[in-house]
């Protein structure tokens with residue numbers, strides 16, 4: 001299995017439009033963060049978790065030539081806005097793309113991309129096969145076992161996903177003990193860490209570190225990073241052993 005970080009930024013991305021701060025002005029490539037998403041390559045399948053506004057560019061940058069499935073964590077715009085660009089994969093693969101999400105997320109997709117689900121389909125619209133999932137393990141493509149993990153994004157229950165010994169969690173604020181049990185034993189964990197200061201719906205850096213140490217994955221990579229977290233190099237230097245900041249384009253094999 002290979003993981004590629006397609007984007008590691010919060011909803012605004014870094015740099016944030018018109019922001020004069022030192023992080024947004026940084027020339028370090030690792031301080032350029034597109035909206036959060038990962039590509040998982042397993043058994044010859046390409047699976048993307050979330051398709052934010054930067055999805056098109058992320059597919060071009062990583063030269064992704066086929067896409068078998070999309071898993072959605074939740075329906076916020078920074079996680080779904082790029083879905084329309086699956087049209088290219090529809091064209092070259094001559095089939096719809098399989099999309100997995102909870103009922104609430106699929107309803108949001110039908111609302112936000114109503115033209116793709118209308119009875120009279122305009123030629124060239126995205127072709128999407130919706131698969132309703134709940135908080136229980138399912139087989140993707142009849143082949144890859146995916147175990148959802150429910151986390152709380154303030155009051156909104158959303159999903160993280162475990163595939164083998166890889167677990168991806170973004171936009172969490174709290175995680176129940178029983179859901180934490182599902183993550184334990186992961187070799188690679190991805191966890192969100194927005195900034196240093198407290199936030200109502202996202203883990204802070206300190207909260208993410210505490211949670212990562214409790215889970216005890218061999219390596220934890222932090223994502224969904226905001227410009228107020230600080231510069232990549234400065235923050236990375238202060239992290240405990242086994243905890244890293246992810247950055248766009250980073251690849252991890254397991």
Ligand SMILES: [Zn+2]
Pocket residue numbers: 010011076078079171224
């Ligand atoms: Zn988000």
Ligand SMILES: [Zn+2]
Pocket residue numbers: 015016019020021022023024025227
């Ligand atoms: Zn800034």
Ligand SMILES: [Zn+2]
Pocket residue numbers: 074076153171
């Ligand atoms: Zn969100």
